[in-house]
Amino acid sequence: MNVKIDGKYYSGNKGETLLELARRNEIEIPSLCYKEGFEGLGRCRLCLVEVIEGNSTKTVSSCVYPIRDGIEVLTNTKNIVNMRKDIIFLLLLRTPNNGYIRKLAEEYGVKAPSRYLDMEREEDCILCGLCVKACEKLGTNAISLVNRGITKKVSTPYDDASKDCIGCGACAEVCPTNAISLVEQDGKRIIWNKTFDLISCTRCGKCYSTEEVLHHIDEQLGVKTQEYLCESCSRRLVGEKFKEAFQNLI
């Protein structure tokens, strides 16, 4: 499939979205709710582009738009840039103190007049929904999108410590605005109002994961891990074993 983006032709695969094609070819389209390996969500609207097909021009969000042969795409028209600015403006009103959004606003030269800005607002979440998707992919489903409209938020049921949360922190990992609080101290991890004991690596002693995560992995793989190893130790172990096997060979 041939797609013309900003004047150049690219060849795309069937089923690919416009944003995937662009990313593969290192064409810059901003986005907040897209993450490689996740399906497009179409929530943040920042990845808008113009698509020309035949006689019609339309604005689409590239993360969910399946490419079609022969379309022409413009990623940076004045209209598109202005809309992106408005979207950033709206996000800035929502999260006036968030570092990432403020940086983005600066990059795009978006200034919100002070009479519209409520600097008291302590909100960092832009409701991109990536955390919920990550939790779902792990099969834990501890958090979900609750309420609707302007009161929508991400939370565990009743904002309580959820029996389903394993404290893996995947949600915090994928969050584009660092909105999910994950605190680690004194061998404990606190996330989503739940406190977990951290397991330390049997080799180096570094705290690296929660017991619930390790159980979850065992359950998913159907095995029982004998030794708890942190990432670097387990990598080192694999290396040692390989070396050993190699030496035995000669």
Next chain:
Amino acid sequence: MNDIYDEKMEILVCCGTGCLANNSYRVYERFKEILGEESEVAVKPLIKATGCNGLCEKGPVVKILPKEIAYFKVLPDDVDDIVEKTVLKGEIVDRLLYFDVNERKRIVSHKDASFYKHQHKIALRNIGEIDPLCIGDYLKRDGYRALAKALFEMTPDQVIGEVERSGLRGRGGAGFPTGRKWNICSTYESFPKYVVCNGDEGDPGAFMDRSIMEGDPHTVIEGMIICGYAIGSNRGFLYIRDEYDLALKNMQAAIDNAREFGYLGSNILESSFEFDLEIVRGGGAFVCGESSALMASIEGNIGEPRAKYIRSVEKGLWDKPTVLNNVETWANIPPIIINGAEWFNKIGIEGNSGTKVFSLVGKVKNTGLVEVPMGTKLNELVYQIGGGIIRDRPFKAVQTGGPSGGCIPKEYMDISLDFESLDKIGSMMGSGGVIVMDDTTCMVEVARYYMEFLSEESCGKCTTCREGINTMLKILENITIGEGQLDDIDLLLQLGETIKEASLCALGKTAPNPVLTTIRYFRHEYLEHIKEKRCSAGVCKDLTTYYIDSELCTGCGLCSRRCPVAAIDGKLKEPHIIDRDICTKCGNCFTVCPRNAVKVGGANYEC
């Protein structure tokens, strides 16, 4: 057609929601008591509880056939009188007749009344004439004849062709050609396919779908079965608002009845065609009127829409080809199949064939449901059928298309009611809500009201709709309390355009319309609020003071009697005065003053 009902007297008591709320079921019961099997009275008319007659303002409505006598605002106590005079002696009870405000006289048959005589009923053809719980009544009026015709005299392609040629367009708002939708869906070789009815009517001020489901449920069922046959589907769903108790009850009863009579289920009318229907109750979310959100809701998810770059006719419910139409669209199918595409095409105007049901509400004399040919002029709707503005106050605007529609000013009163004309002036057809506003309606406040509605009803999925509407709402709130600034108008326009263009679904894409159209046609009201801190409609209380013009006041004392807080003082036949410290700005004095001596001043008005 020969039947036992010929010439026999029938008493039809309207039991639509509007009339029920005014005690019409008591009226029905009273007739049954006096004239039922047990009674001594010699005449035994058929007494039926029907669906909505449309003129809800004047309910409960009672019609007596075959003489076509219609009585309005009938109380249970009036029943004895009706029986004694009309049923037994054939006399007319004058005081219960319809008073035509246009012709200034009482009218015997409702069909001669201005409200009814300009109407052309297709979708509403049976409502008010039949007992919705009685399948026999429906059969008597050609019910399920279209289904038999489709099954035995037409191929699926011919059915689709007929609907395509009729020019019928979706009555839910978007106006997509119904036949084309069916046609595209029929080409996908992926099964099962689904037929869905959108009965999640959510536009504030619209109740046409409710009336159809309550008053003529079988026509919706018949339309859906015919579509199932045409596209090769055996399964359908009706998504109905949970608040619509009576619609749910009547619809379920009709489905059961249709199954019993062999119109639903396997081997329909021995044709070997199989089709069945199931009701899904909506959960109270306006966004579920959007087709992809509605389907998500049927599947057991929250009602978040998805991007529709792949259409639901290809991948809809459970990713299978799906035809979704709105209640009114379904109600048009059986007559089209029976009478043919040419018949339907002759009604209405080119490109907009057939009729449209409007719910005419707000500051209009005859509130009710109205079905007129497409292309009818707006002023005919408001003045001829609607009888004009309540208390004959000055007309200000008409809002069409529900919360995503626009406000139409006086200059466009002769606009033709069709999809394209309404789009062109920034409004839309929507599902057919027509809300009439007079000089006591503030257009800035109306825009604020719609933004408030939509900010609560937005699903919250995409940034522009969720944050954008909320931001517009805050700006409008500021303007209505006197804290607006001039550049607010520009920001509203700018955000409005972005929200329209960048939002994910139709809710967001149309949400700014009420703001954009009010700025376009009523900018002076915005300026008045911002610059003069004044709301001349007297709605925004922070920007309103009432005062009495002593030159005009005759001292009749009406205002002072109607004031709930005793803020008006004055001797009889002498000019009165409003005490501002006590006044709660309810506006009663303003509306009752026969001399228009009560005036509206701005926030800082000095007498």
Next chain:
Amino acid sequence: MDVLANSRVMDMAIDIKGDYNDSMDIIERYPREKRYTLAILQDIQRKYDFIPREVMVLMSDYLGMPISDIYSMATFYKALSLKPKGKYIIKLCNGTACHIRGSESIREELETILNISPGETTEDGLFSIEVVNCIGACALAPVMLINEKYYGGLTEEKVKAIIDGIKEGHR
């Protein structure tokens, strides 16, 4: 929600049968399929006037669905509520027709008489106020519904009389 917003409820939820004994009868009326979640929630709402937390746990077990998904549904749809409602639920229509015929002042009057805001329930558990969008009875505007009964053409005086009447009948 506040009375229940406590994690201990979660733990005891599994074996709670006492108060919500009948809820299993409602749940089991439907096949174990995700698409019946909303229907079950609506029936539960009708039965208890809210969605008890314990029932959500039972549903999650029965349907094999994460409780977070059920909670997500229960908070998305307006017909469902997490808080117990009053014996008389006043649904004040704020559809456009009602709005421009003065439903705002009716709301103010209700708030004054009952001393609660929309979404709240009176202390004696008798009344809840809900402001709803168009109930399709525009000819009666401004209109409200109290437990399925319509009251149309409202004025401030009428509202007071209606509420007083209900209170009186309840004494």
